[in-house]
Amino acid sequence: MNAPPIVRIEQVTKRFGSFAAVDAVSLAIPRNAFFALLGPSGCGKTTLLRMLAGFEQPSEGRILIDGEEMAAVPPNRRPVNMVFQSYAVFPHMTVAENIGYGLKVTGVPRPEIERRVAEAVAMVRLQGFEERRPDQLSGGQKQRVALARALVKKPKLLLLDEPLSALDRKLREEMQLELVRLQHEVGITFVIVTHDQDEALSMATHIAVMNRGRILQISDPRSLYERPRTRFVADFIGQVNVFDARLLDRGETGVRVMVEGLGEIEVPEREPPAEVVALAVRPEKMEVRTEGPQAGPLQLAGRIGQIAYFGDHSRIFVECDGLRLICIRHNRSRIEETPLAEGMACYVSFRPEDAVLLSS
Numbered sequence: 321m322n323a324p325p326i327v328r329i330e331q332v333t334k335r336f337g338s339f340a341a342v343d344a345v346s347l348a349i350p351r352n353a354f355f356a357l358l359g360p361s362g363c364g365k366t367t368l369l370r371m372l373a374g375f376e377q378p379s380e381g382r383i384l385i386d387g388e389e390m391a392a393v394p395p396n397r398r399p400v401n402m403v404f405q406s407y408a409v410f411p412h413m414t415v416a417e418n419i420g421y422g423l424k425v426t427g428v429p430r431p432e433i434e435r436r437v438a439e440a441v442a443m444v445r446l447q448g449f450e451e452r453r454p455d456q457l458s459g460g461q462k463q464r465v466a467l468a469r470a471l472v473k474k475p476k477l478l479l480l481d482e483p484l485s486a487l488d489r490k491l492r493e494e495m496q497l498e499l500v501r502l503q504h505e506v507g508i509t510f511v512i513v514t515h516d517q518d519e520a521l522s523m524a525t526h527i528a529v530m531n532r533g534r535i536l537q538i539s540d541p542r543s544l545y546e547r548p549r550t551r552f553v554a555d556f557i558g559q560v561n562v563f564d565a566r567l568l569d570r571g572e573t574g575v576r577v578m579v580e581g582l583g584e585i586e587v588p589e590r591e592p593p594a595e596v597v598a599l600a601v602r603p604e605k606m607e608v609r610t611e612g613p614q615a616g617p618l619q620l621a622g623r624i625g626q627i628a629y630f631g632d633h634s635r636i637f638v639e640c641d642g643l644r645l646i647c648i649r650h651n652r653s654r655i656e657e658t659p660l661a662e663g664m665a666c667y668v669s670f671r672p673e674d675a676v677l678l679s680s
């Protein structure tokens with residue numbers, strides 16, 4: 321069964337003066353998705369969330385939540401709650417009072433408040449902290465209070481604007497797992513804004529990449545990483561080697577492309593973009609060898625530049641005829657591999673099926 325999407329954004333533009341912060345965006349968010357909006361600073365992520373929450377009105381287009389047009393619905397009537405970057409908790413209230421506050425002001429009877437607060441406290445695992453005040457909590461705990469406060473109202477849609485950016489790395493990774501668990505548990509659709517690509521890749525079921533007010537691609541994390549469609553998306557998600565390229569012709573099993581620095585290559589791609597401008601290869605798909613050359617066209621002779629050691633893997637930069645390639649080598653113990661060192665002559669190769677064709 322294909323349930324209708326929980327959110328439908330239709331041709332939405334938001335202008336501040338003559339500047340379009342959000343530019344003709346259309347998208348659907350499926351029910352129960354963990355939907356991430358990813359993009360560089362200033363690309364319009366917060367503006368899009370604020371329109372969903374009702375804090376901003378679209379200049380054009382319309383927004384439907386659960387099938388209902390939102391134009392005339394004020395923020396407090398929308399089935400939506402928003403958690404902000406700087407976890408705004410009331411400093412003079414206890415954890416329990418903070419979480420119950422939204423219910424209290426809407427006149428929910430006291431026994432029900434107590435029951436729902438206890439439920440929300442358990443959800444974010446803050447049992448035993450109910451009577452503490454925010455200044456007696458860690459950053460991660462405060463963020464859990466903010467989450468519980470949003471969840472206690474049982475919204476259909478939870479909007480999270482960079483909810484973890486104030487936390488240090490270890491705590492952030494812990495909270496990422498926690499958010500994924502919570503989303504599974506409560507079955508509410510989450511829309512999270514982040515400019516951390518790893519965060520989006522590891523948490524989300526759907527990722528929308530935004531740039532300059534527009535959505536460039538919406539995919540599941542794996543497709544986004546393995547099959548970016550444009551140069552911007554390939555570059556923005558993870559690291560990548562990009563070669564200028566153009567399409568020569570299409571065949572039964574793939575396409576022939578002319579690649580700068582490599583010559584003609586056949587790529588087994590059945591649905592190449594209409595206009596090919598580049599060919600991309602992820603660093604972990606690049607092999608670095610000190611012996612060679614071997615037969616086969618996809619090989620570049622170069623010299624090893626910097627090597628950055630990361631424990632489980634090393635990042636190796638190779639200078640090839642004016643190109644600077646990045647390769648990843650996994651450091652498996654006990655496997656005999658030629659140790660690489662800066663300055664060594666080497667060959668870099670990749671398989672054509674690991675290449676992705678990009679449009680501009």
Ligand SMILES: Nc1ncnc2c1ncn2[C@@H]1O[C@H](COP(=O)(O)OP(=O)(O)OP(=O)(O)O)[C@@H](O)[C@H]1O
Nearest residue numbers: 336340341359360361362363364365366367368515
């Ligand atoms: N109220 C406003 N008036 C004028 N311009 C605004 C207003 N709000 C946002 N903008 C502009 O709209 C653009 C998008 O802003 P927005 O806050 O949505 O970006 P963002 O993607 O959330 O960025 P960040 O990652 O830095 O939070 C920016 O250029 C911003 O300066």
Ligand SMILES: [Mg+2]
Nearest residue numbers: 365366367481
């Ligand atoms: Mg923002």
